[in-house]
Amino acid sequence: MKIVALAGGVGGAKLAHGLAQILPPQDLTIIVNTGDDFEHYGLYICPDLDTVCYTLAGLANPETGWGRVDESWNVIENAKRLGGPGWFNLGDRDLGTHIERTRRLKEGQCLSEITRNFCKVWGIEHTVLPMTDQYVHTIVETDEGDLEFQEYFVHRRCEPHVKGFRFDGIEKAEPAPGAREAIAEADAVVICPSNPWVSIDPILRVFSPLLSGEGPGVRVFAVSPIIGGETVKGPAAKMYRELGIEPSALAVANHYGGLLAGFVLDQIDSELSKALEVKTLVTDTLMKSTEDRKRLAQEVLNWIGDL
Ligand code: GDP
Numbered sequence: 001m002k003i004v005a006l007a008g009g010v011g012g013a014k015l016a017h018g019l020a021q022i023l024p025p026q027d028l029t030i031i032v033n034t035g036d037d038f039e040h041y042g043l044y045i046c047p048d049l050d051t052v053c054y055t056l057a058g059l060a061n062p063e064t065g066w067g068r069v070d071e072s073w074n075v076i077e078n079a080k081r082l083g084g085p086g087w088f089n090l091g092d093r094d095l096g097t098h099i100e101r102t103r104r105l106k107e108g109q110c111l112s113e114i115t116r117n118f119c120k121v122w123g124i125e126h127t128v129l130p131m132t133d134q135y136v137h138t139i140v141e142t143d144e145g146d147l148e149f150q151e152y153f154v155h156r157r158c159e160p161h162v163k164g165f166r167f168d169g170i171e172k173a174e175p176a177p178g179a180r181e182a183i184a185e186a187d188a189v190v191i192c193p194s195n196p197w198v199s200i201d202p203i204l205r206v207f208s209p210l211l212s213g214e215g216p217g218v219r220v221f222a223v224s225p226i227i228g229g230e231t232v233k234g235p236a237a238k239m240y241r242e243l244g245i246e247p248s249a250l251a252v253a254n255h256y257g258g259l260l261a262g263f264v265l266d267q268i269d270s271e272l273s274k275a276l277e278v279k280t281l282v283t284d285t286l287m288k289s290t291e292d293r294k295r296l297a298q299e300v301l302n303w304i305g306d307l
Helices: 010-022 047-057 074-081 092-107 111-122 149-155 179-185 196-206 236-242 249-259 267-275 290-306
Strands: 003-007 028-032 038-040 043-045 127-130 137-142 145-148 162-168 188-191 219-223 262-266 279-283
Touching: 003 010, 003 179, 003 196, 010 028, 010 047, 010 290, 028 047, 028 179, 038 149, 043 092, 047 111, 047 127, 074 092, 092 111, 111 127, 127 179, 137 149, 137 196, 145 149, 162 196, 162 236, 188 290, 196 236, 196 249, 219 249, 219 290, 249 262, 249 267, 262 267, 262 290, 267 279, 279 290
Parallel strands: 003 028, 003 188, 028 127, 188 219, 219 262, 262 279
Antiparallel strands: 038 043, 137 145, 137 162
């Protein structure tokens, strides 16, 4: 079965890793959000793309969920001592990625090509694509004004009250090379359990004609990132609340609306499945271990295969 997975960072990377443990490389393409990308210390940083790649390559830091394992912090500590900003942690190994990516971008290479080259070096055989090669900037509209996503997320620790979101540059963003073909050939698209507002919506905007029913009509399935009304990590539930929506798996399913052919929700939310019009899979969706990722991915694939 050929699958295209849509992913943000931590939650998305976990299910993508599960799918990659089961599907052969030619059967899985992972399309990753780049709206969170930003420049820091003159370097071009792609937090979601790096989280997905490090996770697939076995290089991710299991404790933080971001950055690299066996990391040291000499460069950032020294830059901070010299007066540089310290609100975004960049480890020494991780910095190597950003330095080389930035050098290649300045040379004129595009992000998808750079990602393909990095994946080869890291031993990642499945295809990982940024959603687009154009620049898209997620802006969080808050009661304290418009904030760039990392400014809101990391620097301000998601404290400002969210009023809305904007994806600057999205109108000009084309799907990354190969992404259209991957969707056209896919048996299903799986929306990983990532933040619907800031990780998945930007991808859906870039791919809207392809995924909205005007395209080849591929079936779209989503796994809820909200379990028992709360997020496992991150601000998705807080965002729903501040936008006046009760956070729940139901709210996530409604968020994706008519796009979905099926929805996966956690067993503790099993009651909610009755309120859903789409087909549902109720299971343990919490991925604590590598085995959990594979188990959930296998259950989702079996279910899609049976539908
Ligand atoms: P970010 O860009 O690093 O914030 O990452 P994502 O958008 O990919 O992931 C954040 C979302 O993943 C949050 O809403 C979490 O609740 C969800 N999440 C993280 N781990 C899990 C998990 O094990 N199971 C499920 N169902 N959701 C998860």
